[in-house]
Each structure stands twice: as C-alpha cells, then as structure tokens.
Amino acid sequence: MITYQQQPAAGPDTIVAGDPDDYIAPVPRISVQAFCETAEAAAAVQAAAGDRRMIKAHVRVQMGGMAAATEAYRSSPTPNVILLETDTGGEEILAELDVLAEVCDAATRVIVIGHRNDVGLYRELVRRGISEYLITPVSPVDIVRAVSTLFHAPSAKPVGRIVAVVGAKGGVGASTIAHNVAWAVARDLGLDAVISDLDLAFGTASLDYNQDPPQGIADAVYSPERVDTAYVDRLLSKCTDHLSLLAAPATMDRLCDFSAESFDPVIDALRASVPCVVLDVPHVWAAWTKRVLVGADDILVVATPDLASLRNAKNIIDLLKAARPNDRRPLYCLNQVGVPKRPEIKPPDFAKALEDEPVAIIPFEPQLFGTAANNGQMIAEVAASHRIAESFRHLAQLVTGRAESKKSRAGRLPPLLGKLFAR
Template sequence: MAKVPRVIIIDPDRESAVELQKMLQLIGFEVLASAGYGVEAFTLALQLRPDLVLLRVEEPLVRPIQTLVKLNDGMPDLPIIVYSTEANIRLMRQSMVGGASDYLQEPLTEEELEASILRVLERKEREMARRRGELEDPVPQGTIVTVFGAKGGIGKTTIASNLAVALAMDAHQTVALVDMDTRFGDVAITMDIPVERSIADLARNLHNIDRVTLRDYLVEHESGVRILPAPTRPSDWRNLTAAHIRDVVDVLAQTHDFVVLDTPGTFNEIVAAAIEVGTIILLITTLDMASIKDTVLALEMLHERFGNDEERIKVILNRAGMDTGVKEKDVERTLDSPLWWKIPQDIDVMKAGQLGRPIVMSRPNSKAAVEMREIARALAGIRNRNRAAKGGGLGRLIRPLFKRSA
C-alpha cells in the first residue's frame, strides 16, 4: 500500500480510544482523531475523509448502531471495522447489517488489528479498481483443501481420498482429487483407477486446456470424484515447477466446488505450492512421537507463513485411541494448538485400502468413515444437528470463528 492509511477512532471511552491510538501508531497507521457517537462522529468523518474508521459497539446498541448506519449511508465507500468486548451473534449480525466491514473481539492484538485493516483496505482497493474497469471480471473459485503432514505413513492419502468421496457423495459437491505425492503417488491404488494421463501431462499442455478438454486428463471415479493421478514415473516430476502446480490447481478450482490435494510426507517446492494455494490446510498427525515432533515443526513453519490462522490451518489427529502411551491431551499441549478433529483407529480402514475402495463407500457406518464423512459435511458447510448439539465436529468448525474476529 503506497500511502500510510489514515484512521479515525469512534469510541466514547476516551481511555480505550487512547490505548487503541497507541497500538495503531506502533503498527504504523496515522490516527487523525477520535470521537464519540452521533453527530460528532459523522462530522469528523465528513471533514477528515479517513481511509478507515474503527468503531466500538457495546450494549445498549442504539447509539453505536445508529452511528454505524449513518456513516455507511453518508459515506458508503468508507470501510468501518467494529470492535467490541462481546462476541454474541445478535451484536455481530446488527453490525454487519449496519455496514461493518469486519468485526473484532477485544482484547485486540497488534497482529490481528493490522491484518484486519490491511485486508479491509485491500478489498476496498479491488472494488474501486473494478469500478474503474482496471480488473478483469472475477472467475469462479472452488475451495482448495490441502492435506498435509510432515511424516509419511500417517494416513494422508487415505484421508484425502475418503474426504473427496464424502464431499461428492454426502455433500453433493463437484470434486477434483489431485495426487501430488512426488515419491509414491498411491491415490490411483487407493481408488482402484487406471493411470493413462497424469498431472505432468496436464501441466505440459495447460496452455491448450479449456473446460471441455480438461476432462480428458481426469479419471472419473464411480463416486463422481474426478481424479488427476500422479505420474507413474517419478522422474516426470522433475519437469514440474511450483508455477505449474499453481496453474493446474487454479484451472481445477474454476471448474469444481472442491479441489483436494494429497501431498507427500516431505517438504519440497511442489508441497510448498500446494500449501500456498490451499484455502484450508488439514495438517495430519498421529499419536506416534515421531509424527508429533514433525508436526510441531510443520506448525511452526505454517504459523510463520500464515500467522496463527485457526480458520485456515486445522490439525487432525488420525488413528485416535491407538495405544502408543501418548495421550490426546498431551498432543494438544505439545503442539500448542487445538485438535480440530479426531479420526479413530479403525481396522476397517486398512481392509478398505487393500480392496481399492474408500471406507466411506465400503463401510460408511464404521467409526473412521463416520468421522471422515462428518469432516466433509463440515467443510461443505452442512450442519449436522446431532453432532452440533453434542459439541461435536461441526461445533469445532464454528467455534474458532467467534474467538477473535468474524
């Protein structure tokens, strides 16, 4: 961003406004002034024409929401970020209906505040550029699910394949499953499909691909999942770059609701690209000490790149309940991160893999299949009322949204 963003604070609590001003100045933003609600706030915004407004909203809501609505009506292009000590749905909804661009829950952190401001201002810049005709029309974009783990043998391919099938069959989504395992590439075996063309072939011919010819490179599974297999010769990976991966995934995301990326238990340029493009990253670990140690390092790397983004980075414990001497609560403490989901140890998973038929199809009511089907439903935004009432999987998806911001 070329210029320093100019901000005004609307907060009747003067001490709070001063503290927020200090935080903003430390981050590097220019605070023009602060004001209370009503006429003072509207007059100040009209005179100073800031790039952004930070507005406190607390009960009773009459004055703060009235101020928010008036600002939005009078200056519809002015982004307004609401902050509050409360995180209840009613307050959030009224703020968003009133025109808020984002909602932050106190106590605020410098990292969170800066990220919100930059995100809101970038969105405004894109909107203005599109109005001026400087941007191309937006294209459809599906959700990219990167299944990642820092160690081999922890069930990534099994989870990726079953999630893809569950998304297609249970959630009725269009799904592409991409085998990006540069070492083994077992998706074809797990799904029992032939490999005639691979991701390497698609990448080589990407400039000639359209929505129709794209299907020639995908193998359609009986579940409806379209699979882009790994090359049968590992040497074919040598000609693929991170740019190829990004382009391939982008094309698939324009034509599918979900793109599931199965990655190897290592870290290289291909895996880095898969993580970078992921809308959501499912980090797989087990109760094995080596897996936990490697997952700690993987989380550090992901947090360094994306921040502590619980919406984007979800840790899944596979083979939960397995007797290794390690407790699940110890895993959370060691990782310093919550477990988003737990898939239980289930001997039927291995049997299904040997038959080349995902367990969500062969044994849909088995323990592991039930959990993977519910993960798929949660990713697709389909509420499972029974689980939500018990504080189960979908509750684990929703709760982080209201911890700090919405």
C-alpha cells in the same frame, strides 16, 4: 443484472436480441437446485438444464417455492446455486428469505425468480446479497446466462475451494484420509469434487479408487502451456457422479524436480471449474509443496500420536500460520490412535503442545482400512455406519465450511444477509 423488461420466450440455444452480451460461458461443474411455484418456470429450468452450456452442472427441479426449500435444507446441505421462484414481494419476500437463511450453508449463491417488476425490491435484494433477480416469464437462456454470470463475471468469486491434506511425516495415512474426505464431500454433501494426487512417483489415489486412467496430472504438469479448464477436464477420471480423479502416474521414469509454480496452472484451472478440490500433498519439503500449502483455502495436517509427528506438525502449522495471517489456522487430525502395545502421546498432551484441539481422532483399525485398501474402496463403502466413516463425513463438512449446526447459522448466511462466514 436485471433489466426491467419482460423478454419473449426463447429456445435453449436462442440468444435474445438486445442482450448486453451475446456470449454465455459454460457453467462449471456445480450443483443447482430449483424450487418453483409455477409449471412454466419449472419447464424453463428443466430446459436450461439440457442446454449445452449446462452439461457439467447437476440440476434438480422441485415444486413448492421458498417454503419447500426451507424445509429441504433443514436436514441437508445446500448446493452451489439455489433458484427460487416466488410470487410475493415487499416485506413478505424478505421475511421468507430470512427464514431460509437460517438453514442455508455459507457459500450458496441465490437467484430469485419473481413476478413483480419492482426496482425498490430489486435494490433491497441486492443489498442483502442475492445474486440475481429475474422477472417472469423467464426463458431457458435467461437462466443459463444468470447461472453462468455468477461464475464468469469479472467480479465473480472463484467457484472452487482448495483443500490441501498433508502428512506430518511419512506413513501417517494422509493419502487415505484425503481420499476418504473427498469421497465424503462428493457423496454425503453432494458437491462436485476432484481429488488430485500430487505424488507423481508414488501416488496411491488410482489404487484406492480402483481406477486405471490412461492420463492424469503428469500430462498437465509437464505441458503447462496446454493447461486450461477444458484440457484439465479431459484428464479427469470419473469415480462417481460427483467425484473425479486427477491421478498420478506412479511411475519413476521421470524425476519430480518441480519449480515452485509448476502446479499453479492445474490448480487454477480446477479452482475455476470445480466447487471442491482436495489436494493429496506428498510428504516432501520443496518450494512447490510450500507454495501449494500456503495457497490452499484450508489445510489439514495428518499426524500419528508420536514425538516425530508432534514436532513436525507443530513446525508445519507454525510456518503456515505465519505465512497465512489472514486465514484460518491449519487444522490437524490424529490417525492410527490406539496401536496395541505402542507408547503414544495422549490427545490432550498433543493438543496442549499444538495449542489447538484435533478436529478428528481416528482409531487404529487395520482390518477395516486393509480391506478397503485391498478392494479399492472407501471406508464408507466397506462399513457405511462405522464411526470412522462418520469422522470422514465430519471432516468433509469442516473443510467445506459446512460444519456448523443449522440452528447456529441463523442470520449468518452470506449471500443472503451479506455477513462474513465465521471461519
């Protein structure tokens, strides 16, 4: 919280005397964008980005203050954290924040760097949901501490969103969809993401991403006493700047008879350090798969337009709806639609039986998917402008809570206005 005393400038590794807590926890794998009005504030943010505790964060510094931020986010998603410098106060700053709220995404946390030591303004900003208000001049350590506190304070929400993708039956392409959605989350939304392959014996994530990591999720699952965020971080294989892979060994030298809680330490460690975690859940029904699905923030069921998929998808969705009465109902998509000469259940009939519309209908394109699979590429790498690549971008927006249009979000941004995001 803000202390109404200006602090002397400090180096990036200096702890200012009198701080209430000398320990600053490392910042998780998040994206941070700063919009500054003065060169001094921009320099402080840039120095903070080089701090050892910010090594996992992606930080970008721009000039222009709130006006530049509002313009930037009219056409692009917002990051995990926005740093805003402003020299205004009173009703003017509140009006600027209201305009910014119209184009911001729901989960973004906001830190304001102001030039006015105003207790009344601070209280109003806190009431509206602003995460922190810092008074200039700010040091790099002030910024590192403010960002760290957002994710490590006792009252802080977990940084990560867990998305579980599961097939209604085997062979429906759930893993392919999970891998492409994770890719879209990282590439198109700019969020740091991890794709975790939970099929230890037959997982294909390492093949799809053309990776051959020496270690992966099996190391954590079979040694739960070693699991923490640092250990899991060492197991990750980097696919892109924003996407990492927690691969399955795809070997059969050990049986995969797991207890219900076997994956809890791994998922908890990922949730604490990565904004988006996509779980590729195998099509098996066991205590641990049920627990993983029930505990996810969002669930995507992948089905093909046939009777077995319809029955299984309905059973899965009905069970999860009952087990998660206070959460959004599981989403589902139809894959491999339009196979030549194959009788299919039409999407409207599928939707009527499930009492919900599919969030995506992905056509049967064997040439496109086969080429991507054999090359170890994603669909967007093979054909970026293809309508299927656009479907994956849409799914990425949906499972991360960013699917609404900018205009429809006006006045509904929690952390700026403190209202709940419509799920």
